[in-house]
Amino acid sequence: MQETISAWADHLAQQRRRSAHTVRAYVATAHRLSAFLVEHWGESSSPARLAEVTAADLRAYLAFRRASGIGNASAARELSAVRGFLSFAAGEGTTPRLRGPSVKKGVPRPISPDEAVALAEDVADNAREPWIAARNWAVLMLLYGAGLRIGEALGLTGAILPLGATLSVTGKRAKTRIVPLLPQVREAVESYAALCPWPIAGKEALFRGAKGGVLDAALIRRAVQGARGRLGLGERTTPHALRHSFATHLLGRGADLRALQELLGHASLRSTQIYTAVDAAHLLDVYRNAHPRA
Incomplete structure (x- = not known):
């Protein structure tokens, strides 16, 4: 055997x-x-x-x-x-037919931490190339582990490398915020960068498609759709659900609401406050103390 x-x-x-x-x-x-x-x-x-x-x-x-x-x-x-x-x-055809376990259809967001990781793992596992598997894993880890929107993740460039303890992200309405990075998220992005067959430097896109162009968000959405079907997750389990789960899990573990607004890049109650004015060290402490996988 x-x-x-x-x-x-x-x-x-x-x-x-x-x-x-x-x-x-x-x-x-x-x-x-x-x-x-x-x-x-x-x-x-x-x-x-x-x-x-x-x-x-x-x-x-x-x-x-x-x-x-x-x-x-x-x-x-x-x-x-x-x-x-x-x-x-x-041999093919010898495996007995057995319906796999599933959860109720239409499971509301957020998904659990285990389901978020299982989803990302399944998407990576079903990639056709090791570097694409590493890319998909890194993208989904940025959504769940750092709370990025998929457009924000795919908009990152090689200028962020080498990574530090935090990441500067430009979100909606060109607002910039500071996002702390878990070691697991940094490792995922760095592993992908090391395997990517296309040069990544300066203002070039960090995440690439199979032919070297900028990665299309639709490819990630389709990969997530396939994974949720294999795992029996609800139709609302989308890439954005990972960001939603990030926020809900932090709140559930006692994160400060104002700090969470900054982490997500949502409009602040104080419209004049810019995201870069927030103390990055304080955000990092909140993040590490609250995130279920910190």
Whole structure:
């Protein structure tokens, strides 16, 4: 079985061109499934035996995983990985049909932190190139981890590199605000910049399309639409929902409303106050203390 899992990892990396993150996650799922089946069946598993996996076996596995605390979105991704592994190991058409877990349709925004991350991971996992996977992950992390609008994220240029603890963002009506950056967000953007095959410098667009042009927001919206379908999330789960979730999660954890207005670039109650006048250090403290993934 170890040889089969290793061969699947090579297939994912070389043939499917999945990211290293995806390969690690899917291989971990294959190992979990193999160990579960040994205990579930009371005998060792093998590639040939995998062809005999039934829908009842998969339901038992999902119940086992749900007992460990994973949510619906994560369970849906787990089932997708299991299906891929079984198809590779036992052959196409051998995987039993099983409806994946889902949440109620029309789930209102915001989505939960776990669902936000699962959504971004699924979008990255389904990219056709590693650098595109890194790009999609970085864009969605800026929406959820920094509260940017999608237009603001795609409007960033190479001038922001190298990144610091904060980012200057120009939003609606050309207003500028200071946005603190989580280490995870900085890492996502820097990883993408290192993998991007197109030169990024000065006033050139940071996020590029497959042919090197400025990335079209419609591509991200379509990728999110596909991911929400695979994960069973509601139709209101859009790129903007990640920004909405950013704001709601901060408020729910005690963020100051005035500071949050500045973080989001909303019109201030004091119309004369400009966003750049806000103390960036204070915003960083509020952000780190309130964000669920800080």
